[in-house]
Amino acid sequence: MGGNRRKKRKIKGSKEEPEELVKAPHSFVIKRGDVGKHIDQLMTDFRAVMEPFTASHLKMRKKNVIKDFVSISSYLNVTHLAIFTRTNNSPYFRLARLPRGPTITYKVVEYTLTHDVISSMRKPHVNPSLFHASPLLVLNGFSGASAGEDDVKTKLTTSMWRNMFPSIDIHKVQLSKIRRCVLLNADPETGLIDFRHYAIKVKPVGLTGTVRKLLTGKRVPDLGAFRSVEEAMERDGAGFTESEGEMADEVEDSRHVTLPQRMHTRGNLLNEKSSIRLIELGPRMKLELVKIENGIMGGEVLHHAYITKTREEVKELKTAAEQRAFLKLSRKKQQEENVKRKLQEKDRARAEVEKRRAAVEAEATGEFKRPQPRKTKTDENDQKKKKVVIDTGNEADVEDDGDDADDDNIDDDEYDISDEEMLPLDDADL
The missing domain is CATH 3.40.50.10480 (Brix domain)
Incomplete structure (x- = not known):
């Protein structure tokens, strides 16, 4: 499973x-x-x-x-x-x-x-x-x-x-x-x-060609031509060929150095002479x-x-270079200020958008209360002029404010008039 x-x-x-x-x-x-x-x-x-x-x-x-x-x-x-x-x-x-x-x-x-x-x-x-x-x-x-x-x-x-x-x-x-x-x-x-x-390349010196080949060669040389090892050691370089560079290592003293350290190659011992070759x-x-x-x-x-260039030309070029550098720095500083200002404007615009969005969502859910308009002195004076005082059994003193629309909005229930009282007018009354 x-x-x-x-x-x-x-x-x-x-x-x-x-x-x-x-x-x-x-x-x-x-x-x-x-x-x-x-x-x-x-x-x-x-x-x-x-x-x-x-x-x-x-x-x-x-x-x-x-x-x-x-x-x-x-x-x-x-x-x-x-x-x-x-x-x-x-x-x-x-x-x-x-x-x-x-x-x-x-x-x-x-x-x-x-x-x-x-x-x-x-x-x-x-x-x-x-x-x-x-x-x-x-x-x-x-x-x-x-x-x-x-x-x-x-x-x-x-x-x-x-x-x-x-x-x-x-x-x-x-x-x-x-x-x-x-x-x-x-x-x-x-x-x-x-x-x-x-x-x-470092090689030991002061050795016969046979011994050097035995020490530094990658392969064991063929010793079949010798009757004994002593004969091979005594006959310097018998049966072995050396290049011109290897022969010069033995002859030229300018290549010889005494090693203060032991080298990784074979035959190069501490405090022994060796020759240096450059390949x-x-x-x-x-x-x-x-x-x-x-x-x-x-x-x-x-x-x-x-x-x-003369000194004067060098001085002029140096002054021009300094002016270009100063102009570059001033432009860079102005650009940084413009970027900072634009970022602040974006932040303010984003905050305003978020505020409006929150108000729309609150109004949709019914939690939003629309703010009442602020009253001024002219509005208070207008309300005083529109005040109506009605006394029972007396004539109503209504101050005409020139607005006929408010008069048409009077409720008919305040004046209970029956159909009988509404009689047609005679020609004489006219």
Whole structure:
């Protein structure tokens, strides 16, 4: 008889995120307008660079505007907005600090997609676990600017790129979690910025090729050509081939470091020498700084690569911007007052309608008493003039007030006249 029972799902309470994750910079990477399939793929590759503190599968609609992303940024702890656009001349890349700016606009002079970078490599390094931690940012050529506008430009660009990635505490950082790096190299002569994305690989040094293959290789090498293990250890690299990069790890001392911590890879021990190799992941971009604005996609222009203005022109533009801002605030205030006034008028009209409706319902049920009209002095004087005094057996003194209609309303019962008394008149009487 009993029906099918439903299992009640237990809704777990929402757990608060750790403070380091909340304070970490988060980003939105979007596109605006029709950018084509290549720039669309470049946007996807840049989202992978910003992992894990970005919306990897963020969906956009044509009706979405920048204000939509800015409005929800505070709820999701989003601090930066990266926008890819395209014109007839070239694609552009914009970086904006949320929610108030500034905004930096770059012209994408050249770019290479991740797929093309991996296809050009003999041994590509593809590992999804690399994107579980944020990359390390390396800046080169962003210091030593001269005083003036170039100094402001360098400070803003450096601050923008630094704040896009989580800061590192050298006393608490775990080296095993630093597995990627983003390199930005600024050319002082051309002013172009080279963007590169690498994977960090650490290998032990000071070992023979056979031992290194045994320690770091994914498969056990074939030792059938040797009579004993000692012979394999003595013959350095016999039967094994090494790439040019692996040979350079042993030769170049600039790649050698002493590890202060134990790494997750095999063979890299504490306080032992290891070599660091960078394997490119993609994408590549060559950026040219075009403009820096004070707000979100607008505001005062702090730097422009193609347009130069005098101090007087800058002052006039600043004054005009302040006037527009003041006018905007005044209109907004007036609009708020108009909305408030209209709401009050609606409330009064609604109350009047409710009052009339209640009166109609009360009158329909018989509980409503119509209010008597207020008496005035003229009405009291008129009532005094209409007063009639009738005495039995005497003539009635009636004051004529000029209203014959009231005289016709005299009741016939007051004057009881029989039919006999009503005799016809003779001609003589006439």
